[in-house]
Amino acid sequence: MTMPRTLYLFCSAAPPVFDVAGVVEAAQADGWDVCLGLTPSAAHWLEGSLDGLAVLTGHPVRFDYGRPGEPDVWPEADAVLFAPATFNSVNAWALGLTNSFVIGVVAEVIGKGVPTVAMPCVNAAQVRHPAFERSVETLRAAGVTVLHGEEAFIPNQPEEGPPEGYPWRVALTAAARVLTP
Template sequence: MTRTLYLFGSAAPPVFDVARVIEDAQSGGWDVCLGLTPTAADWLGEGLDGLAALTGHPVRSSYKRPGDPDVWPAADAVLVAPATFNTINAWALGLTDRFIVGVVAEGIGKGIPLAVMPCVNAAYVQHRAFERSVRELREMGVTVLYGEGGFVPNLPGQGRKEAYPWDLALTAMDDLVPKREA
């Protein structure tokens, strides 16, 4: 049986690899629904139709209108990656003006398995709000893939999107929601 993964991405360079990540998740038995921050959706602009075709679901970057049907199946798990400084802090504070942050904030209360892997540089992590937000999310039961065994920040301007540890993120999702037997 297929598991449904909501893959949510922020505007950080690894988001440009999202098609490959979707294919890897699909080969691991996930039905993937892609959600993006508005800026990430703008970055991927012309490729959004192709990503929708790849997943079989519309790519979303905004809330649906009240009364409109939900176009995605229910999530078995949610992965927020890459997650920017802004996305992580907004989530920890419960600032839900953006679709993906609203879904994961509500997901905590619904008991949906949630994981996040930051993509921030070493300058951002010096801001006290970042560590506070990581701690808050962990205390709320979110798997935060940061530090040893997860994302390790680079110096500003020295990040390499190909070094982003997507494999760790997908493995974490399989650990949170193991494959179901048919």
């Protein structure tokens, strides 16, 4: 029997995070063992669902660093998918600002060579900020597959409300693809 591959699914606080249970189920149907990590704000948004998400994944939902010396409660990742990744998360990650668990882990997996995919969830005004494109370029140069543009998430205009149709399937397909040579 083949052991499932382990996917670290990391999410920032953006509207698509409310669909994460369905995304976990889709990833599991694709053969992934899913470990869910959230930024502190995303954990706050989903606080009423954290216990159910832990049951769904079979792993604790993590949003904070553990104490030094404590054993890791998750298996090693075969791949990482960071979606939705907000403007703040993308820029903090590219700069190596690891003040949150999720950003700390994604910064470290670059150095470990773990295949990593990110799909931002930003608005069109944020995309025009010069830091964003530099951050995307930095992450791509470090080996991260960043799904940004026509083939992935297309930003909406500010004040238009939540984006419609966040392309979770595109992100899950890309996560599977980074494991295939």
